[in-house]
Each structure stands twice: as C-alpha cells, then as structure tokens.
Amino acid sequence: MQQISTLKQCTVLVVLAVSAFSAESTQSAPQWVGSWAASQQLVETQNTLPSNVHGVTLRQIVHLSQGGKIIRLHLSNRFGDLPLHFTAVHAAIPVTSASDKIAPDTDRSLTFSGTTDVIIPAHADYISDPLQFQVSALSNLTITLHLDTVPTEQTGHPGSRATSYFVQGDHVAALELPQKESIDHWYFIAGIDVVASPNAAAVVVLGDSITDGYGATTNGNDRWTDVLAARLQSGVGTGNLAILNQGIGGNRVITDGSRTECALPSRS
Numbered sequence: 001m002q003q004i005s006t007l008k009q010c011t012v013l014v015v016l017a018v019s020a021f022s023a024e025s026t027q028s029a030p031q032w033v034g035s036w037a038a039s040q041q042l043v044e045t046q047n048t049l050p051s052n053v054h055g056v057t058l059r060q061i062v063h064l065s066q067g068g069k070i071i072r073l074h075l076s077n078r079f080g081d082l083p084l085h086f087t088a089v090h091a092a093i094p095v096t097s098a099s100d101k102i103a104p105d106t107d108r109s110l111t112f113s114g115t116t117d118v119i120i121p122a123h124a125d126y127i128s129d130p131l132q133f134q135v136s137a138l139s140n141l142t143i144t145l146h147l148d149t150v151p152t153e154q155t156g157h158p159g160s161r162a163t164s165y166f167v168q169g170d171h172v173a174a175l176e177l178p179q180k181e182s183i184d185h186w187y188f189i190a191g192i193d194v195v196a197s198p199n200a201a202a203v204v205v206l207g208d209s210i211t212d213g214y215g216a217t218t219n220g221n222d223r224w225t226d227v228l229a230a231r232l233q234s235g236v237g238t239g240n241l242a243i244l245n246q247g248i249g250g251n252r253v254i255t256d257g258s259r260t261e262c263a264l265p266s267r268s
Contacts, residue, residue: 030195034202035066035135037191037244038157042079047158047185049166051150057171059100059144060164060186063221065229066202066242067137068194073110073128076190077120079155084120084188085148088172091133094142098219100165101176102142108133125190135194137233140221143189144172156187159249161213161223184218191244200240211247 049058071091077084089110092102110128112118120126135141164187167180205211205225213223229243 029198031198031200032072032193033066033068033196033200033242034204034244035064035068035071035192035194035242036062036141037074037204037246038062038160038186038189039246039248040076040078040155040190041157041248043154043156043158043185043187047156047183048152048154049150049183049187051152051154053150053168054148055170056147056150056166056168057144057174057177058147058164058166058187059142059177059180060160060189061094061097061140061142061162061219062186062189062192063097063162063226064135064139064141064192064194065137065226065233065244066194066196066200066240067135067139068196069132069134070130070195071133071135071141072130072193073143073189074125074191074193075118075120075128075188076125076155077188078123078125078190079153080120080122080151081153082122082151084122084151085117086120086145086188087117087148088146088170089116089118089128090144090172091131092142092144094140096219097140097221098163100142100180100182102144104175107173130195137239138230141192145188146170146172154187156185156189158185159209159212159214159247160184160186161216161218161220162186163219196242197240200242202242202244204244204246206251207247208251209247209249211245212249212251213245213247214249 093106095101225245
C-alpha cells in the first residue's frame with residue numbers, strides 16, 4: 001500500500017503562509033501540492049449511501065484551487081471496518097458543477113500501483129498513481145468510482161455542499177449516469193494533488209460549519225474558502241497559493257461530538 005506523502009502545507013495564518021510561499025521560490029523542481037481536500041468523518045446513519053448494495057457507480061464533483069498537468073487522488077477508508085474494493089476509478093471534466101454529465105473525450109482511468117482496481121484496507125487511505133490530466137485553477141473535477149460493495153460503515157464528508165450521483169451497475173465512463181439518484185454528500189474521496197511549480201504552496205484552513213461551508217450555495221462553490229482561493233489566484237505573486245478546506249460542521253477541539261449551536265460572543 002502506498003503511503004500518503006507530506007504535502008507542502010502551511011498554517012492557517014496568512015502571514016506564515018506567505019512566508020513559506022516566498023521561501024520555496026528558490027527550488028527548481030516541480031512538486032506535489034494539494035489542490036482540494038475534505039476532512040474525513042464516519043458518516044452518520046442518516047447521511048450514508050444505501051449499504052450492502054453490490055456494484056454501485058458513484059460520481060462526485062470537487063472544486064480545485066490550484067491547476068496543474070498531473071494529478072493524483074486520495075481515497076479513504078479511514079472509518080471502515082472492512083476492506084473497501086474499488087473496481088474502477090475515473091477522472092473527467094464535468095459539464096457543470098451541478099450535473100453528473102462529463103465533457104466528451106475527457107474521461108481518464110486512474111491506476112493504483114499500476115492496476116485499475118484497488119482494495120483499501122480497513123482504517124487506511126490510498127493514493128493513486130500520477131495521471132497526466134490538465135486541470136485549471138478554480139475549475140471543477142469529476143471523480144467516478146465503482147464499488148464492489150457499499151459498506152455499512154462509510155468514510156466521507158457529509159458537509160459537501162455539492163451533489164453526488166449514484167446508480168447500480170458499472171457506468172464509470174458514461175457521459176451521463178442512467179437512472180441515477182442524487183445525494184448532497186461526499187464519500188471516500190479525501191484530496192486531489194497536482195504537480196505545481198516550485199514556488200507553489202497550500203494553506204490548510206481549519207474550522208467548524210462556517211469554514212465547512214454553512215450558508216453556501218449547493219454546487220455554487222461559494223464557500224468563503226472558495227472566495228479566498230479565487231482572490232489568491234488573481235493576486236499578484238499569490239497565484240500559486242492553494243486553499244485546502246478542512247472544516248467540519250460542528251467541529252470542536254477538546255470535547256467529543258458535534259456542536260449543535262453557535263453562540264456569538266457578547267459585545268458587552
């Protein structure tokens with residue numbers, strides 16, 4: 001099993017991120033940098049995919065912050081109690097962020113240690129092989145997975161603010177999924193890396209529902225972290241700085257369980 005490599009990530013403090021960004025500018029070789037990420041959770045029962053169903057195609061769309069010519073995908077079975085078998089995993093360019101349709105001639109198969117299928121052990125993550133695939137900063141990417149069996153204990157990110165699509169059968173290369181169902185959560189996908197320029201870096205943003213995307217438009221990619229990523233891409237000297245949103249709705253640091261209410265601080 002491949003081990004997750006260390007991304008060039010900086011702290012959430014912008015001043016430290018800019019300092020690291022400048023320090024890396026002396027390097028000459030391209031490097032892997034995170035372009036999109038989501039914190040993984042044990043998906044609550046009310047948010048799970050139908051379980052113990054055989055042969056399901058799952059199509060999901062993510063919004064990248066950094067562009068590149070080579071990508072790799074992080075898959076996760078971190079909270080699964082059993083091995084998770086993907087018989088095929090594909091990447092493509094979506095027609096829109098709100099549709100399962102993919103653009104013709106963009107579908108590509110990802111491999112894992114040279115094979116097109118992968119078994120991820122319980123409580124483990126896996127990184128795909130590098131794939132020659134051109135993506136632009138602030139663009140959308142479709143990831144389509146075919147699962148041998150959908151497990152009961154599922155790893156994912158319920159606060160996606162993005163629609164995912166699923167259907168029984170192997171339709172990973174279909175331009176549009178037939179008779180699909182939809183659900184507004186992400187499953188089993190943890191990150192997208194790109195090979196970026198030597199002076200590229202990423203800022204990891206931690207937080208609760210406000211960071212995760214509470215109040216954002218479903219499929220609109222208008223979380224405040226998306227807005228920040230767009231501003232950084234348009235700024236002089238900051239176009240190689242990516243944003244990785246690791247927010248979790250209800251996130252707390254020193255107490256288990258999610259917070260159900262957010263109280264604003266008193267002005268008195």
